[in-house]
Amino acid sequence: MHNQHRLSTYWTWLHRASAAGFLLLLWLGRFDWFPYFKGSAVSTKLFGVVFFTDPLAALEVMLASFRFNATLLIAAAILIALYAFLGRAFCAWFCPLGLLLELNAELRSWLNPFLRKHKTHMPAIAIPRNTKYVLLLVTLTLSLLTRLPVFQLLSPINIFTRAIIFGADASLLIVVAIVLLEYLTPRAWCISLCPLGAFYSLLGRWSPLRIQIDHEREKSGKMCGLCAHHCPIQIQVLEDHIKQGKSNVDDPECMRCGMCLDGCPRASLSLGIKLK
Numbered sequence: 247m248h249n250q251h252r253l254s255t256y257w258t259w260l261h262r263a264s265a266a267g268f269l270l271l272l273w274l275g276r277f278d279w280f281p282y283f284k285g286s287a288v289s290t291k292l293f294g295v296v297f298f299t300d301p302l303a304a305l306e307v308m309l310a311s312f313r314f315n316a317t318l319l320i321a322a323a324i325l326i327a328l329y330a331f332l333g334r335a336f337c338a339w340f341c342p343l344g345l346l347l348e349l350n351a352e353l354r355s356w357l358n359p360f361l362r363k364h365k366t367h368m369p370a371i372a373i374p375r376n377t378k379y380v381l382l383l384v385t386l387t388l389s390l391l392t393r394l395p396v397f398q399l400l401s402p403i404n405i406f407t408r409a410i411i412f413g414a415d416a417s418l419l420i421v422v423a424i425v426l427l428e429y430l431t432p433r434a435w436c437i438s439l440c441p442l443g444a445f446y447s448l449l450g451r452w453s454p455l456r457i458q459i460d461h462e463r464e465k466s467g468k469m470c471g472l473c474a475h476h477c478p479i480q481i482q483v484l485e486d487h488i489k490q491g492k493s494n495v496d497d498p499e500c501m502r503c504g505m506c507l508d509g510c511p512r513a514s515l516s517l518g519i520k521l522k
Contacts, residue, residue: 257504261338265345273411287407297321302445306395333450338503343403371430373438382441437479447498454520457495463514476509
């Protein structure tokens, strides 16, 4: 029973540890005695040599400045290639705000039994999933018109990371508002509102790294739907992929977090490379 419990949360704790480790490296980077990793959630320098820049940030800066910046593009190219292969993996494995919101969602789930006991429940407000693509287009357009990198200035990801590294300011209220919103709409930011998540979904649309489906294992028992139940961004793994006979989860919004793997009782899901 102990091993079963450990395996059932393996991927969940692995991606949480990765995001927490990334945040720790950013925090350590503020000190002079730690020269190995410097920067922010937008731009980092590894060992003082390798420079990474978020592709969306690079695009916004170039739109705002009306200038093609080769250095910035080269720094972004590494991550463009990485997320073209990994898909939207940044959101689960590195995003500091994603980690906070995942833990917040767990707290929300702990409240549900208490509320049911008192014959009430959490409200649920639906926000269209495609809203984030509209917001992505809006922020890029505003960057072009205002000559400012709009999303980078207002991004709750950057605000939360900056608060952890350098201390909080009034802008942290944006993060607080998103956390509270998620008690009305679970994972609203990641599912429906984040322009960066939309950008990485587009960038990784043809990513070869996907959740693979073993249909022989699926046939060994009743289809339970626990994979979809465990998915933090509500991808219908059973209805839209397994029952459709697909060999893998091809939804571009998949974060490769592995939580559906943790929830699968027959281990019929795995993370691997899509083969023809």
